[in-house]
Amino acid sequence: MRSRRPGLLVSLLAGAATVGALLTAAPAHAADPPLRDLADARGKVVGTAVTGSKLTGTYGEVAGREFNSLTPGNAMKWGSVEPVRGRHDWAEADRIVAFAEAHGQQVRGHTLVWHSQNPGWLTDGTWTRDELSAVLNDHIDTEVGRYKGRLAAWDVVNEPFEEDGTYRRTLWYDTLGPDYIAQALTRARAADPGADLYINDYNVEGVNAKSTALYDLVKSLKERGVPVDGVGLQAHLIVGQVPSTVRQNIQRFADLGVDVAITELDIRMQLPATEAKLAQQAADYRSVVSACAAVDRCTGVTVWGFTDSDSWIPDTFPGEGAATPYDENYAPKPAYHAIAQALGGGGGQPADGCTATYGVTGQWNTGFTGQVRISCAGASLASWKVSWTYGEGQRVSQAWNATCAQSGAVVTCGNAAWNGTVPDGGSVTFGFNASWSGSNGVPVVTLG
Incomplete structure (x- = not known):
């Protein structure tokens, strides 16, 4: 896994959807x-x-x-x-x-x-x-x-x-x-x-x-x-x-x-x-x-x-x-x-034996750093995507070792070009910075 450095920071899509945009978007197929x-x-x-x-x-x-x-x-x-x-x-x-x-x-x-x-x-x-x-x-x-x-x-x-x-x-x-x-x-x-x-x-x-x-x-x-x-x-x-x-x-x-x-x-x-x-x-x-x-x-x-x-x-x-x-x-x-x-979606069925774990590694008055680890035991992945839904208005601002986007409360992150493969017994980790206010509950992450 590559180390974090400024060149690897991936900004989220500009102008992520507000509620108004979410409620007036054109018809679209889900991923x-x-x-x-x-x-x-x-x-x-x-x-x-x-x-x-x-x-x-x-x-x-x-x-x-x-x-x-x-x-x-x-x-x-x-x-x-x-x-x-x-x-x-x-x-x-x-x-x-x-x-x-x-x-x-x-x-x-x-x-x-x-x-x-x-x-x-x-x-x-x-x-x-x-x-x-x-x-x-x-x-x-x-x-x-x-x-x-x-x-x-x-x-x-x-x-x-x-x-x-x-x-x-x-x-x-x-x-x-x-x-x-x-x-x-x-x-x-x-x-x-x-x-x-x-x-x-x-x-x-x-x-x-x-x-x-x-x-x-x-x-x-x-x-x-x-x-x-x-x-x-x-x-x-x-x-x-x-x-x-x-x-x-x-x-x-x-x-x-x-x-x-x-x-x-x-x-x-x-x-x-x-x-x-x-x-x-x-x-x-x-x-x-x-x-x-x-x-x-x-x-x-x-x-x-x-x-x-x-x-x-x-x-x-x-x-x-x-x-x-x-x-x-x-x-x-x-x-x-x-x-x-x-129903088992979220970008495709993950392999049995592979999991994604969300954690907060640091937090301050208006922001926090989070981390997600994808691990496999008895299975392997050639690529991965994870998603979660925030319940307290958190907003991701940048990520590293993954490409992430947030639409409303839903965050979706996929592997970078170099870390899609997760071998049996191995893991990959990516991180992100985000804002919060009031509370910062841990969401359930779905691996696809």
Whole structure:
């Protein structure tokens, strides 16, 4: 390894992206393979909710390139497909299924039984138990039957619980009792034996009263022989507030013998977005996707819209937004790169046995010197690239023995011409200077 000297200092790219530039950049491909390729390599799903009418132009190009699964955001909900009793409108749903089939993607049906977005004729009706039971069966037979053999999974029952773990009082619960859930699952299995059947809810990502109620329900259904294949954890989260027990919660459902899917992931923030918020959001996305990737029976992650221009958050939570992996102009945000890293990206798969370690070797009131060591044991590298995301606004100013660039909070460094090779049992080290204020936490480094 060469020694540090002034001639080896490599300045970062001039004018590294500010938040404003980050949020208005032109559409661009990430350096990694598409997310769907990274997910496929791990046997996972990486999906997105979509609006069928928008599946053209850049929106359609990104949706088709990056994801191996699509969920209709609204097109398969009861109010959309049967606004008038007995008269169905399948155009939007059919468009999404056709797009997915043309792009080699699976489809997750969403949702059959819910308390919201139902047609007025249903919610305003006066039903006996037998009448409503028949209406429910007919709806499931018709919709699931229409797409039999074409959908991978269905969110059969959506949001059955209150926050304290009691059943939500809905038309279904009040008229049919809690067994409406078993009825819906059983009917969906008969309508399409090949589709995986899920119960889906929000605020059940960590271990709490609501997720425990869901756990107890699934356990009971399985003991009774009711067909339930998985649970969906919606994961509509807030920046900096990812539950610490996400992986533990996923694992306990998996231990019941069911699959788990993160079905509606977005992570919102108070606007305007800042570098610090985007960095925290990236860390949160990485945390959730990594938790799923670590559990075999977690099938994958679906984001609830991939671009801020097609997100439900601003209309529902005034003053909040920027919740998705792409900005409104289809430029990938730090969250996108965090998802890629959690799926094994970051410039290509590193060789097993090679690691990267970040350290601070000196610090003063406004700056610090850092070092990253790439080491191999039982493997070797012909070239390398590392990346990390700062969470406290740190900015790298110069580096030696590597070529580095920083965009927003994301730093990417690659080997110099002379030190790309790392032999088995060997290591290389590069250093850098950077600024900091307030705090200087150590980020997680991804080796590619």
